[in-house]
Amino acid sequence: MRTQEQSEGTRSGAGRVGVEQAEAALVEHYPRLVRLAYITLPPSLGRHRRVLTAHAVVQRALPASRGSGRDEPRVPAQRGAPDEPGYALVRQRVLAAVLAYGQRPGWWPRQLPAPRALRPVLPAVLGLRVFPRSGGADELALEQALSGTTAAARAALVLHRVEGLSEQATRALLTAAGATDSGSALRTALRLARTPARTGAEARTGDARTGADALLSSDEFDPCLVHTRPTDLIRRRQRIRFARCVGAVVTVLAVALVVVDRDGSSAPSPATGPHNPAVSARAVDPALLLRAPARQWADTSRMDFTVWPARGARKDDRALLGRALKVWASPARTVRISAAHGAATVPPAQPPRLLYAGDVDGAAVVLFAEGDRVVRYAEPTGGKGAPALDFARTDDADITTGAAVVVSRTDGNARYLLAPWVAESTTRDLLAPDAPAHPLDEGKDGVTAPVSSPAVPAGATGCDSWPALQLRSSSKVAEKHAFLLTDLGDLTPVHLTYTPPPGGGVPARSPREATGSQALLSWAHTACSLAGVRGSGVRAVNNWEYARQQLPEHGGRASWVCTRADTWQGPGRVSVQLQLPTGQESRPGAVVAHRENTALCSRFGQNVLAGAKWKAGSGRWYLLAAGSREVREIDATGGVRATAHGTTLAVRAGQSDRAVMTARLANGDTLKALG
Known part of the structure; x- marks a missing residue:
């Protein structure tokens, strides 16, 4: 008040x-x-x-x-x-x-x-x-x-x-x-x-x-x-025994000793916990790290990082684990810290879960999971250089979004620690949809061979290749369930999905794995645009082919695709592409609309309308527009005035003509064009 x-x-x-x-x-x-x-x-x-x-x-x-x-x-x-x-x-x-x-x-x-x-x-x-x-x-x-x-x-x-x-x-x-x-x-x-x-x-x-x-x-x-908790009982007993010994010495020697730290520092010793007073000693005790049983993932309906077993040759190295926890709890200024968008970098509130500890590419790496985040600690094995901490969000991770974590990045390559339920791992180039996937070697500890990372500057109009992981889960959790992941710069790779165009009379379709030929062809036109969302905490990206349109003057059939990138925090960003029938499988589609922090193109925003100018082979310009399945009529006003019944519109227009487009939905509502 x-x-x-x-x-x-x-x-x-x-x-x-x-x-x-x-x-x-x-x-x-x-x-x-x-x-x-x-x-x-x-x-x-x-x-x-x-x-x-x-x-x-x-x-x-x-x-x-x-x-x-x-x-x-x-x-x-x-x-x-x-x-x-x-x-x-x-x-x-x-x-x-x-x-x-x-x-x-x-x-x-x-x-x-x-x-x-x-x-x-x-x-x-x-x-x-x-x-x-x-x-x-x-x-x-x-x-x-x-x-x-x-x-x-x-x-x-x-x-x-x-x-x-x-x-x-x-x-x-x-x-x-x-x-x-x-x-x-x-x-x-x-x-x-x-x-x-x-x-x-x-x-x-x-x-x-x-x-x-x-x-x-x-x-x-x-x-x-x-809340109340007892003090450290073992240390209390040690102090009592020590006090008795000191008392005996005092009685024999009649000497009173007053011990004062020479520097007057109040920092606790490493045995009592981190320098950060908000962190309990339990949270940084390597003996209290949570470890899942090796086969727990096969006997549970919860498929996320909580069922990952601890792996790696140094999973029992108390010294390494203790250093990693203490640096996480109270990092020095020399520690290199990076975090995905929205990921908290605060110290652990309770003992975290150990996922991995081992030597990879010249660094000792430890992976932890705590609550809704994964933390990576790395220190040079040669003793030269500062350690690094990386944080990523993992809210509601599942069999796909919780299937891999980046362990190491060197020379433009990344190694992944794969989930225990991954039975088969391959790689493929999204810009070559007809090329077969290539087997990916995986060590006994679950760490893969190096995989090339996409290297495309943000805003680039094209690229030479776009590597992706194609993984298949074990039949114990999902029969023949293959899915695609790609690296966008965070600890966790991004799950790629595809929603096919609406069929005649069938209900609206849901996103599916992007491993079919139609999905791969759609992603071949879209992959290079992923550079624009690199490092932004993206969890999954879906390509929704919401409409197909026959172009004027026998120009072939174009696809209207809404690409939605969902972050771990929840908000998403969308872009609409017009993918033309050029004959080049990897030619990027033309982005005609874009919006951030929206529910469009998700199950909470299933209606979309967009338009674009298109030049036919004859040199004439047309105004094109397409809406999703609930659109019944499209109106163009302003510099171009036209009305079309159905989900698409194509009308002659000047190159510089501007139009405002709206659509009438099946329920009578009005939908404005995106863009």
Whole structure:
């Protein structure tokens, strides 16, 4: 709920607040105050210490004595604010305390007690670790963004977006609480507030707000809803034994030893987990990696990366696996990181699944799967050079989109790790639809021989070849199920499908595998245009031949094809091609329309209309148009005026004439032309 402050709040409505009024406000709005303290405190504390410190700060926020008002600040009265001056006072004291906590001198050792004013006391928890519930990718991304800002900016974000204070009131409250640059803090907060929620945070929180507003109100940032886990029991026992030994030495030698790190660093040792405090030690423990049984894929109806067994000669190399997990959890600046469009690069939230670990083309490679993504780690085997991390999305992967992952790229070639259900692997050139597929060698660990990668600059009008994988699944999961994949620069190759033209009186057809002769011929005209979607997180591309048209002057039969590229995130982009009967199998079709972020040419957008100019052999120009199966009539207006019944239109037109085309559907609706 947003509130509005009185414009004269700093001059009127201010007063002294008694301890009873402040205590009532604290008790009533305790969760809001603790959330403010938790988000403002330095993330480097770690979630356990931050939860306890937030509770401690709020519980110490009451005025020192009953009726004492000499040292209490005068607070502005705020219209609609909870408990008005009482809540405003407690909130300001909480804010001042957490801002002061983050301003301890950099030279102050973390192991030594802080000054009393900065040292939270109770509550204390022994033997347990407490932390809020884990959120999704959006919450983790916001947590990372907050960790790179100042405490004042984090406080400004909560005050402005959660507490509902105006910008002026936010700056005033930050200044009163001791912030040195409230204006800069507010500008940073406003920038963070514009961060959109990508995975439905408002649906998870039940909050109608979007972006940072909904995320900050989620359980990820609620220190009053916490989980508990025991501390490391083995290390606790080791510490107890060590303490007993130290006690015996002290008794014998009467020497007290105070051990302080020479550099005052608070970074944990490799045995306790990553440097990122948001990552648990369990998530980076190679002993806890998930591994599917070798034959699980043959006995389940879920065909995705969760049933891939761990493969590779170094799948049991704890040292390599540990390095890969630690680099993923806390990559150094020298680590080369790449991510497919929409793929999160956040550290693992839980132990990931191991897919592969081995040496490939001069690099030690480890492949992980976690949730809706696949992660590739590679380090040079010679010890020279920086490691690399690559991320790709794999939402709802299936028997085709989860059939292969790129293991290595060298010299324009790619090696793939194939799914365990792939029984036969071949390669073919999409620009040579009549040429047979060639066998592709596959090692015992599932890694293929090098396969040429398509090398066509974006926007090119032609290319010499377009390599693709043609795989066949095992009869244990799908009898004679062959499908095509091609490399578009991401970790996961793209699934190619084909939808044939509508037949007379038959229902609308669904996409099918692009391995038949008609499908291969369609893709021979389309393959080179795939360069335009390279590296954009594409999951699958379908060629829908939605209409065929007899050209005027005995020009032959042309095909109208809508090519839809679907991303792992969901949105797709479409382009319509006019494929002319030129006699050249690999001649690219002419792209006549294009649109991004649309449902067109999918099962949620089955109606399409497009037009183009065409020059006949006689030199005369024509306006051509074609619609999908539900089109009953096409109208052209503007520079060309014509009407045609059915799904196609062809009319004489000047080369420079412009036309606006619409179609009437079977249900009476009007359809505008794409383009």
